[in-house]
Amino acid sequence: MFKSLYKLFNLLPIKQDRITFASDSRIEMDGNFGFVYENMLKQGLNYDYKFMLKSAITEKKTLKETIQLAYWFATSKKIILDDFYPIIYPLKIREEADLIQVWHAVGAFKTFGYSRVGRPGGPSIKSLNHRNYTKAVVSSKNIVRHYAEGFGIDEAAVAPIGVPRTDIFFDEKYKENKREELYNQYPFLKNKKVILFAPTFRGNGQSSAHYPYDVLNLDKLYNELKDEYVFIFKVHPFIKNKITIPYHYVDFFYDFSEYREVNDLLFITDILITDYSSVCFEYALLRKPMIFFSYDVEEYIQKRDFYFDYQSFIPGVLAKSTDDIVNSITNNEFESERIEPFVQYFFDDLDGNSSERFVNELIKEDVQ
Numbered sequence: 001m002f003k004s005l006y007k008l009f010n011l012l013p014i015k016q017d018r019i020t021f022a023s024d025s026r027i028e029m030d031g032n033f034g035f036v037y038e039n040m041l042k043q044g045l046n047y048d049y050k051f052m053l054k055s056a057i058t059e060k061k062t063l064k065e066t067i068q069l070a071y072w073f074a075t076s077k078k079i080i081l082d083d084f085y086p087i088i089y090p091l092k093i094r095e096e097a098d099l100i101q102v103w104h105a106v107g108a109f110k111t112f113g114y115s116r117v118g119r120p121g122g123p124s125i126k127s128l129n130h131r132n133y134t135k136a137v138v139s140s141k142n143i144v145r146h147y148a149e150g151f152g153i154d155e156a157a158v159a160p161i162g163v164p165r166t167d168i169f170f171d172e173k174y175k176e177n178k179r180e181e182l183y184n185q186y187p188f189l190k191n192k193k194v195i196l197f198a199p200t201f202r203g204n205g206q207s208s209a210h211y212p213y214d215v216l217n218l219d220k221l222y223n224e225l226k227d228e229y230v231f232i233f234k235v236h237p238f239i240k241n242k243i244t245i246p247y248h249y250v251d252f253f254y255d256f257s258e259y260r261e262v263n264d265l266l267f268i269t270d271i272l273i274t275d276y277s278s279v280c281f282e283y284a285l286l287r288k289p290m291i292f293f294s295y296d297v298e299e300y301i302q303k304r305d306f307y308f309d310y311q312s313f314i315p316g317v318l319a320k321s322t323d324d325i326v327n328s329i330t331n332n333e334f335e336s337e338r339i340e341p342f343v344q345y346f347f348d349d350l351d352g353n354s355s356e357r358f359v360n361e362l363i364k365e366d367v368q
Contacts, residue, residue: 002070006091009074014096016368020050020076022069024057025083025104025237030261032082032102035164039355040363047367050076057086077367081133089128100362101136101151106163107281107346108143108307110200110300113150120303135362139163139281140348146307161361162347162354165263169285170352175267182268188251189268192230195329196269198262199293200277201236209238215295217322218249224326226252229270234262236277271329273319276300280315284343285350289334290316291325315342 019040021033029037029051040047050072052065061069073079073088079099081088093099113130116122123129130151138147141160148155168174183190201209221231233243233255245253259265263282266272272283273291280290292314294300301310311318315338319325328334343350349357 002066002087003090005067005070006074009071010094012075014077014094015048015075016077018048018050018072018076019078019080019363019367020052020072021080021082022052022073022085022088023082024054024059024085027053027055029053031104032164033080035167035355036080036102036358039164039359043359043364045359045364045367057084078363084129086129089130089132091132093132093134098134098362098366099132101130101133102164102358103136103138103147105278105281106139106166107278108138108146109278109280109313110276111150111305111307114152115146115150115307116304119305133157135159137161137163137354137358137362139166139354140346142345143307159362160348161357162349164355164358166282166285166347167352167355168263169282170350178264179267182264186254188254189230193228193270194268195225195229195231195271195273196234196265197231197273197293198234198277198279199236199273199275201239202296209236210241211235211239213241213243218246218253220322220326222249222252225329229329230254232256232265232269234259234265271334272316273325276304276306281346284315284339285347287336287339287343289336290314290339291319291328291334292316293319293325295320313342315339 021029021037023033026033052069052072054061073091077097079097081099081101083104088099114123117125131153133151133153134157136147136151136153136158138144138158138160139162144155144158144160147158199211201211225231231253233253235257242257243255245255256265262279266283266286269288271289271291272279273293274280275292275294283290297310306313317328317333317335319328
């Protein structure tokens with residue numbers, strides 16, 4: 001029905017100033033969407049903005065919303081996505097329009113999309129997913145080919161103009177305000193150093209996403225680090241099995257998984273512990289220590305694989321056990337010399353103007 005409605009509405013002329021933002025992973029104009037939209041308003045661009053925002057792919061659209069979305073897609077000059085959006089992939093985008101993907105992740109790390117054909121959880125070579133993007137944005141010319149391959153689009157369609165949501169890492173006022181806001185909201189963070197544990201999920205997708213918390217020795221972490229640190233969990237939104245924090249450790253471990261924007265938490269973080277998550281790209285912009293707790297790296301390489309050799313790629317120290325984590329922290333051994341080359345490779349423009357480039361180069365030149 002949706003595809004038929006879209007074809008029917010294609011008989012109507014495109015609204016030359018209409019821009020539609022569509023997401024199945026957020027209900028507010030935040031993340032990349034927020035920065036792009038805010039820059040449009042800052043520039044006084046009074047376009048005909050439309051929004052279709054849902055918290056998850058599983059949140060159904062009403063009949064009215066379905067009809068509305070088909071109409072907006074058919075008559076918009078620009079359609080902007082920030083994540084996987086399955087309802088749009090069978091559609092043929094009109095020649096005078098653009099479908100722009102401003103992906104939720106930064107950089108290129110673990111393989112995704114058509115780079116995973118033939119692997120568990122990978123797409124069929126006949127899949128239509130992603131292939132109709134007319135433009136996609138990335139942080140560096142060095143990863144254009146990886147996104148082109150992952151999305152199944154031409155390299156010419158991938159624009160290395162920077163990722164809008166990274167602009168805050170160059171905004172000292174924003175960072176200071178966010179730190180103050182977090183300290184006021186969570187005063188227990190003030191007088192301790194903060195360890196942020198932000199791993200990606202295990203499983204083939206949203207339905208099977210989980211994290212095996214038992215790989216962490218909570219007793220050891222608490223006993224060795226409690227005097228100087230607090231330990232914050234921020235797991236991937238897909239992960240449904242939440243960490244159970246023993247009552248006698250509640251002054252050390254805290255679960256911040258419901259906090260929406262992980263980037264804001266990075267500003268009060270002293271040490272990041274991750275594994276295969278793209279959060280390492282943003283955190284690298286702060287030039288602070290990272291530990292890559294990758295106890296299953298050999299298995300992960302076989303099942304998922306990476307665009308780069310993992311151990312030479314990571315901008316920090318590799319840890320395979322809780323002992324390794326503790327030793328790295330207590331001995332102040334993080335291999336931080338890896339961070340600067342990492343930043344220089346994965347970011348072309350370190351100026352905080354990615355949102356403005358997005359608007360000026362991908363929107364204003366065409367929209368009337």
